[in-house]
Every structure is written in C-alpha cells, then in structure tokens.
Amino acid sequence: xxxxxxxxxxxxxxxxxxxxxxxxxxxxxxxxxxxxxxxxxxxxxxxxxxxxxxxxxxxxxxxxxxxxxxxxxxxxxxxxxxxxxxxxxxxxxxxxxxxxxxxxxxxxxxxxxxxxxxxxxxxxxxxxxxxxxxxxxxxxxxxxxxxxxxxxxxxxxxxxxxxxxxxxxxxxxxxxxxxxxxxxxxxxxxxxxxxxxxxxxxxxxxxxxxxxxxxxxxxxxxxxxxxxxxxxxxxxxxxxxxxxxxxxxxxxxxxxxxxxxxxxxxxxxxxxxxxxxxxxxxxxxxxxxxxxxxxxxxxxxxxxxxxxxxxxxxxxxxxxxxxxxxxxxxxxxxxxxxxxxxxxxxxxxxxxxxxxxxxxxxxxxxxxxxxxxxxxxxxxxxxxxxxxxxxxxxxxxxxxxxxxxxxxxxxxxxxxxxxxxxxxxxxxxxxxxxxxxxxxxxxxxxxxxxxxxxxxxxxxxxxxxxxxxxxxxxxxxxxxxxxxxxxxxxxxxxxxxxxxxxxxxxxxxxxxxxxxxxxxxxxxxxxxxxxxxxxxxxxxxxxxxxxxxxxxxxxxxxxxxxxxxxxxxxxxxxxxxxxxxxxxxxxxxxxxxxxxxxxxxxxxxxxxxxxxxxxxxxxxxxxxxxxxxxxxxxxxxxxxxxxxxxxxxxxxxxxxxxx
DNA sequence: TAATAACCCAGCGTC
DNA sequence: GACGCGGGGTTATTAT
Numbered sequence: 001x002x003x004x005x006x007x008x009x010x011x012x013x014x015x016x017x018x019x020x021x022x023x024x025x026x027x028x029x030x031x032x033x034x035x036x037x038x039x040x041x042x043x044x045x046x047x048x049x050x051x052x053x054x055x056x057x058x059x060x061x062x063x064x065x066x067x068x069x070x071x072x073x074x075x076x077x078x079x080x081x082x083x084x085x086x087x088x089x090x091x092x093x094x095x096x097x098x099x100x101x102x103x104x105x106x107x108x109x110x111x112x113x114x115x116x117x118x119x120x121x122x123x124x125x126x127x128x129x130x131x132x133x134x135x136x137x138x139x140x141x142x143x144x145x146x147x148x149x150x151x152x153x154x155x156x157x158x159x160x161x162x163x164x165x166x167x168x169x170x171x172x173x174x175x176x177x178x179x180x181x182x183x184x185x186x187x188x189x190x191x192x193x194x195x196x197x198x199x200x201x202x203x204x205x206x207x208x209x210x211x212x213x214x215x216x217x218x219x220x221x222x223x224x225x226x227x228x229x230x231x232x233x234x235x236x237x238x239x240x241x242x243x244x245x246x247x248x249x250x251x252x253x254x255x256x257x258x259x260x261x262x263x264x265x266x267x268x269x270x271x272x273x274x275x276x277x278x279x280x281x282x283x284x285x286x287x288x289x290x291x292x293x294x295x296x297x298x299x300x301x302x303x304x305x306x307x308x309x310x311x312x313x314x315x316x317x318x319x320x321x322x323x324x325x326x327x328x329x330x331x332x333x334x335x336x337x338x339x340x341x342x343x344x345x346x347x348x349x350x351x352x353x354x355x356x357x358x359x360x361x362x363x364x365x366x367x368x369x370x371x372x373x374x375x376x377x378x379x380x381x382x383x384x385x386x387x388x389x390x391x392x393x394x395x396x397x398x399x400x401x402x403x404x405x406x407x408x409x410x411x412x413x414x415x416x417x418x419x420x421x422x423x424x425x426x427x428x429x430x431x432x433x434x435x436x437x438x439x440x441x442x443x444x445x446x447x448x449x450x451x452x453x454x455x456x457x458x459x460x461x462x463x464x465x466x467x468x469x470x471x472x473x474x475x476x477x478x479x480x481x482x483x484x485x486x487x488x489x490x491x492x493x494x495x496x497x498x499x500x501x502x503x504x505x506x507x508x509x510x511x512x513x514x515x516x517x518x519x520x521x522x523x524x525x526x527x528x529x530x531x532x533x534x535x536x537x538x539x540x541x542x543x544x545x546x547x548x549x550x551x552x553x554x555x556x557x558x559x560x561x562x563x564x565x566x567x568x569x570x571x572x573x574x575x576x577x578x579x580x581x582x583x584x585x586x587x588x589x590x591x592x593x594x595x596x597x598x599x600x601x602x603x604x605x606x607x608x609x610x611x612x613x614x615x616x617x618x619x620x621x622x623x624x625x626x627x628x629x630x631x632x633x634x635x636x637x638x639x640x641x642x643x644x645x646x647x648x649x650x651x652x653x654x655x656x657x658x659x
Numbered sequence: 660t661a662a663t664a665a666c667c668c669a670g671c672g673t674c
Numbered sequence: 675g676a677c678g679c680g681g682g683g684t685t686a687t688t689a690t
Contacts, residue, residue: 283681285669305669313670346671349680375676379674386678389673421674480674484675562675569675573674577676604674604676664687674676 008198010188011074012090014098020074021102024061028112028205029103031119032056032197034079034182046182049121049242050362055079055184057095058201059103071205073198077188088188096126105131114138114159114204116231117372120238129592132232137162137207139230142373143222144214149537149550154371159203166210171199221544229543229581230372236584237370237380239591240599243610244365245387245404245649249356252403256352259344259398266341273334282349284342285312297331299323314339315497344396351391351400358385366404368601377570378545378577380602388603393650401650410598411613411645414652415623416606417580418640419444424542424575425483427637431521438637449475451518452511473499478515482522483572484565488512526568533567541574543632576605579631579639583607586626594619608649616645620655 011017021027032055035045045051060073078092103109104123113119116136123130141157156165163169177196178186186193215223271277275296279288290310293299302319303311310316317339324331358366366385374381382388391400406412422444426434437444449460449471460475462468477494478486488508495501495508516523533539537549547570552563580602587607591597596612597619607627611619620643628639644652 281682283670286682307668309669311669342670346680350672350678354679374678377676379676381677383678386673389671389678391672392674395672416674481675565675573676576674606674660690662687662689664685666683666685668683669681670679672677672679 007072008191008194009072009074010194011076012088014091014094017074017076017090017095017098018102020059020072021061021098023063024103025108026062026110026112026205026208027103028060028201028208029119030058030113030197030200030204031122032058032183033122034184040182047118048360048367049125050360050367052122053079053184054092054122054126055182056188056197057099058197060198060201060205062205071202073202075188075194075197079184080186080188081184096128100128104128107131107133109133110135112137112204112208114200114207117234117238117241120235121242124238124242130235130238131592132235132589133227134231134235135208135227136231136234137204137211139234139373140211140215140226141207143219143226143230144211145218149548151548154374159200159207162207163203167203167206171203172196219544219546221540222546225543225545229578229585232585232588233372233581236588236591236599237372239588240601241367241370243598243600244360244363244367245600245608246363246365246407247355247359248403248405248648249359249364252352252356255398255403256348256356259348259352259396263341263344263348266337266344270334270337270341273337280338280341282345284338284345289338293320297328299328299331312338314342315493318497340396347391347395347398347400351395352398355385355400355403370602372581375577376547376566377574378541378581379573379604380577382601387601399650402648404649406610406647409613410610411616412600412647412649412652413609413611413616413620413623413655414606414644414649415609415627415641416603417576417627418642419479420576420579420605420639421483421572422479423637423639424572424579425522427542427635428571428575429519429521429525431519431525433519434521435637444479445472445475447518448479448515452478452514454514470499470501474501474503474511478511482515484569486512529568529571530564533564539567539570541571541578542635543575543578545574545578547574579635580605580607582631583627583629586629587623590622590626594622597623616655617657620645 011020033046033052034055035042036051036053039045039051042051056075056077056079058073058075060071062071076095077089078095080088082088103111105128110133111130112135115138116134120130138157141152141162144152146152146156160171160173163171177192188194212223270280274292278292279286290312293312294301294310299320300323301310302323303316305311317335321332321335324335355366360367368382368387369384371381393399422434423438426438433447436442437447443461446457446460450457452475453471459465460471474495477499478491481491481494488505491508491512492503492505495503529539533549534552537552538546539549540546547566549563549567551559552567554560587599596615598610600608600610609623624641624643628641631639643655645655646652
C-alpha cells in the first residue's frame with residue numbers, strides 16, 4: 001500500500017535491524033503468529049501464547065510522533081517453515097534480545113501496537129515485559145466516535161476496518177493472504193508476505209497519529225485516558241490472561257458427574273409428579289412447560305415477559321407457588337421441583353461443563369479473555385469463560401469458585417475495594433452525611449438502617465434486636481441500589497426475590513423518601529446530573545470518560561427513563577472503573593520487580609492475585625498500599641480495601657498478617 | 660424437503 | 675445500572 005510513501009523491507013541481519021532502530025523514539029510493531037507444530041491443526045492455537053509462536057515481527061520506527069517523511073517498515077521473519085533449509089529466518093533469540101533492550105523494555109521509546117495486550121502476552125512467554133510508555137491503537141479507536149453520538153465498538157476497530165474507514169484503503173484479509181494454513185507456511189521473501197506484515201505496523205503508526213489528532217480536537221480527556229490508563233492497563237490485562245487461573249479438573253469433573261446424576265433423578269421425579277410428561281428442556285423455560293402450567297393445570301399468568309408472553313422465571317414461579325398455597329397445594333411440589341431442576345441445570349451446563357471446556361491443554365488453567373473497554377462505563381467485561389459471573393457462594397451444594405485454585409507454592413490473594421461506589425457517590429454529591437461516614441470510619445449500613453426505619457443509630461447497631469438482620473439486609477440492598485437508579489418497585493422486587501421479605505410498594509416509597517432526607521445532597525445531585533445530561537446528551541466520569549446518551553430527549557418515556565438512569569449510573573460505575581484501572585497502572589509499574597506477585601483476574605472492584613506463599617508478608621502490604629492510595633488529586637474520600645487469602649477461590653479467609 | 664446457520668428472546672449468574 | 679452464557683424457538687439459507 002502507499003508505495004510512494006512507504007517502503008517495505010525484509011530484514012534478517014541483526015546489524016541491519018540495529019541500524020534501522022538508530023534514533024528511534026516511537027516504534028509501532030506487530031507480530032505474526034502461528035501454531036506450534038504440536039497444534040498445527042488447531043486454527044485457534046496461533047492466537048494462544050501457550051500453543052503459538054511468534055513467526056515474524058514488523059516494525060515502523062520514527063524519531064518523533066510527527067515524523068513520517070520516507071516512512072519505512074521492516075519485516076523480520078523468525079519462524080517461517082524453511083523446508084529447503086536455506087536460512088529464511090533471522091536468529092529469533094538474538095532479534096528478541098536486541099528488541100528487548102532497544103525497544104520493548106526501553107522507557108525512552110513509545111511502543112505502539114494494535115491490540116497491545118496480544119503482543120504483550122507473546123512477549124511475557126518469552127520473559128519480556130513491555131514497559132510504558134505504550135499506546136494501544138485499538139483502545140484508542142474504542143474511545144473515538146464512529147459517528148457523533150456513539151462510540152466505536154469492538155466490531156468497528158479491527159485494523160482493516162479502521163484502514164478502510166479512516167484511510168480509504170482496502171487491504172487483503174488474513175485469510176486472503178494465508179488461506180487455510182498458517183502464516184509460517186508463507187515465504188517471507190514473497191513481497192505479498194512482507195507487505196501484509198509491514199502494513200499492520202505501518203497502520204498502527206498511522207492510527208496512532210490520527211487518533212491523537214482526533215482526540216485533541218474532539219475529546220482531549222480521552223487522549224489522556226488512552227495514554228495514561230488504557231494502554232498500560234493492557235499490559236496488566238495481558239499478565240492476567242497469559243497466566244490464567246489453575247483449575248482443579250478432577251474436582252470439577254466429579255461435581256459435574258454428581259450434578260448429572262442428580263439431574264436425571266430430578267427429571268424422572270418431574271415425570272412422576274406431573275399429569276403428563278412435559279418437555280422441560282435443559283432450563284425449564286420451554287413452550288411445553290408454559291402450556292402445561294397455564295393450559296393443562298390452569299394456573300394464572302402472573303407475570304409476562306417484555307414481549308408479552310407468559311413468564312416462567314424465578315420470580316414468576318415464586319408467584320405461582322404463592323398462588324398454589326391457597327388454590328392448588330397439590331401442585332407445590334412440582335413447582336419446587338422445576339426451580340431446583342433449573343438451578344442445577346444452570347450449575348451443570350454453564351459453570352461445571354462450561355468451565356471444564358475452557359481449560360487450556362498446555363497450562364491446565366482457564367485463560368479468560370478480558371475486554372478492558374467492553375462495557376459502556378469503562379468496566380471490564382470477561383468471556384470464554386466469563387469469570388465475572390461465577391456464583392459467589394454455594395449453588396446447589398457446589399461452590400464453583402473452589403475449583404479455581406492456587407498453583408503449588410502459591411496462595412490466592414483477593415483484594416477488593418470496600419463500598420467503592422458509595423464512596424464515589426459521597427465524593428460526587430458532597431453529601432455531608434455520606435462524607436462523614438467514610439471520613440470517620442462509620443458504618444454506612446447502620447446509618448442507612450437508622451434512616452429508612454426512623455430509628456436511632458444505636459438501635460440500628462443493636463445486634464441483639466430481633467429485627468437487626470432483616471433491617472440490615474434491607475439497608476444493604478438500598479445502599480447497593482442507590483446509584484443503580486433505585487425505584488420503589490425495583491426495591492420491592494429485589495427484597496422479595498433475594499431476601500424473602502414482602503414489603504409493600506408504599507413501604508418502599510417511604511424508605512427511599514427517608515433515605516433522601518438523611519443524605520440531603522443525593523436528590524439535588526441526581527437532578528443536576530439529569531439536567532446536564534439532557535442538555536449535553538453525554539455524561540462523564542471523574543476522569544472524563546464519556547458516555548453518549550442518545551435518546552435521553554426521546555419522546556418515548558421508557559427510552560428517556562433508561563438513559564436518565566444510565567446518566568446517573570455512569571459517573572459512579574465509570575469512576576469506579578477509572579479508579580480500578582488507575583490502581584492497575586500503579587501495580588503494573590511494580591510487578592516486574594516483584595515476580596512473586598501474579599495478577600489472575602479482576603471482577604469490577606476486585607483483583608485476584610497468586611502470590612508466592614513465602615512472600616505474602618511483603619506482597620500484601622505493598623498491594624494494599626498501591627490499591628488504597630488516593631486515585632487522583634481531587635479525590636478526597638478515603639478508599640479502603642479488604643484482603644482475603646487461601647488456596648481455593650471460593651474459600652478465602654482473612655489474612656492474619658505477617659508471619 | 661430436510662438440514663444447517665443465524666438470529667432473537669428469556670432467564671440467570673456477577674458486581 | 676453494567677455485562678456474558680447456554681438453551682429454546684423461529685426464520686433464513688443451503689444442499690439435495
């Protein structure tokens with residue numbers, strides 16, 4: 001592409017690479033990868049740092065960000081199949097050693113890549129750590145508008161897509177160039193091979209330039225986010241993905257077998273209990289089950305789905321059980337059996353078999369894929385498997401998290417922010433009572449209990465009171481829901497389903513009224529945020545992470561309400577994401593010097609590490625200090641973290657302190 | 660016409 | 675409020 005401007009070269013000699021790097025302070029790079037021989041037939045192995053190798057590296061270097069006269073890109077083949085034995089490849093060890101010293105671990109060089117975490121993982125396997133400053137052009141693209149009013153999504157930020165949208169270039173796809181084989185099969189001397197590899201590095205450089213220009217004129221805060229947060233966070237994410245979480249496979253399979261037997265038993269019980277055989281499927285939400293409940297048995301439809309069809313979810317079944325207690329008690333066992341069957345099936349399929357299917361054959365661990373900009377608010381998402389929705393406690397007698405274990409000689413350390421969203425709420429609203437609780441180390445749940453029940457703080461904290469537990473549960477749910485956009489109906493439903501408490505709508509209304517009286521700045525803050533959001537049709541976090549709110553001024557009330565709640569939630573949830581990511585950046589800076597600390601996963605307000613057991617006493621205080629440090633200058637509410645440790649993720653306990 | 664793929668919808672797990 | 679996953683059910687597409 002762009003042959004007048006760009007020259008592509010094949011480089012196999014170390015001296016030539018050395019000369020090419022002279023004076024470079026900005027380097028864009030890209031890896032071509034392929035499966036290791038043992039995994040030749042697995043199409044996905046090329047993307048897995050445990051089963052793939054770096055086949056070649058393309059580089060574009062410039063002395064400065066704005067220098068592009070005579071831009072050149074080179075391709076260094078490292079692992080192409082050399083059937084004739086003619087020495088096609090450069091010396092991989094020597095090349096990596098040189099690049100490590102001159103580029104990857106050189107703090108004077110800005111390292112640019114598209115989807116930086118991918119490259120970072122392959123380097124980690126080689127014992128090489130990318131060192132900031134780094135820049136991930138994919139993260140950058142995700143923080144730019146596709147069109148005014150909505151940001152690019154994952155599907156819009158492939159390098160080829162960006163080349164088309166931004167530069168009008170049509171580039172051959174990977175499949176066009178490689179076909180069904182792997183990149184290692186290509187002849188590196190073929191100009192098409194060189195062009196394919198080099199254009200990726202060159203494009204990354206062009207994106208870097210283009211993105212920074214765009215940010216300056218459109219959303220300067222996002223430029224800071226990409227440079228200072230998202231790009232270094234990609235390195236931290238790479239550590240988590242590359243390491244993975246070791247799985248107790250025998251335990252998992254034993255639990256799966258037990259669940260399977262139990263499920264068969266449940267099915268036959270259902271058949272015996274019912275008036276006729278019912279096709280309940282694997283999750284008991286089939287049309288046949290609905291026909292059986294509502295037509296055959298004549299039970300009333302108490303709840304509908306969004307599309308107006310009869311609902312049979314957990315809440316609906318709960319309602320049917322209430323109805324049957326009065327009108328058809330003989331049906332109660334069947335309804336209970338449906339709930340149990342459904343829950344066990346979920347455990348079995350999603351959390352036992354689902355997890356087992358994701359174990360990496362080389363590492364024996366699950367390597368969750370994290371999308372650091374997967375959620376609109378800046379939160380991470382996680383997939384393959386999603387480790388952010390693993391049941392937090394026993395589900396039908398099985399604690400799924402217990403099958404995620406520490407490696408021998410290591411101990412799991414989970415560090416989570418205590419009530420971070422409420423603390424952020426205190427900071428945003430400047431509510432004196434919220435601020436006081438966190439500055440004086442008060443008990444937020446007790447303060448809320450006192451508020452919503454109209455009792456004294458002392459009464460709220462009296463654990464001998466028979467109502468203590470129930471009240472506190474309500475208060476916790478309210479505190480949880482404050483910044484989710486809590487409404488009386490939502491509060492009533494959640495308390496009924498999760499806490500088994502039946503409160504009237506009026507009672508819930510009164511509690512929310514009392515809450516807003518106790519935290520007097522809460523209501524005004526919410527009104528002010530909504531007004532600003534309606535005017536701008538966007539809303540920002542503390543660090544300027546923007547969310548678009550198309551439809552906040554729509555005539556449809558439902559749509560408007562949705563975006564109003566999003567407007568209230570984004571500053572809270574998004575700032576929590578900002579704070580977590582800032583902590584990751586600070587952690588990343590110290591992890592290379594502390595190889596005994598290995599991050600494994602993150603769940604929104606929590607980071608889980610694997611730490612060499614002998615080093616716990618050094619590691620934990622350091623982690624705590626880094627994570628609890630003030631996140632940015634203006635944030636004047638103390639942060640608190642809680643540490644739990646253990647061998648199994650599901651069974652962590654308090655850390656006793658230095659031994 | 661039958662098999663397969665693609666898509667949407669419900670339901671449910673997390674913070 | 676923010677997500678991802680496995681399953682059911684329907685519709686569109688493909689092969690025969």
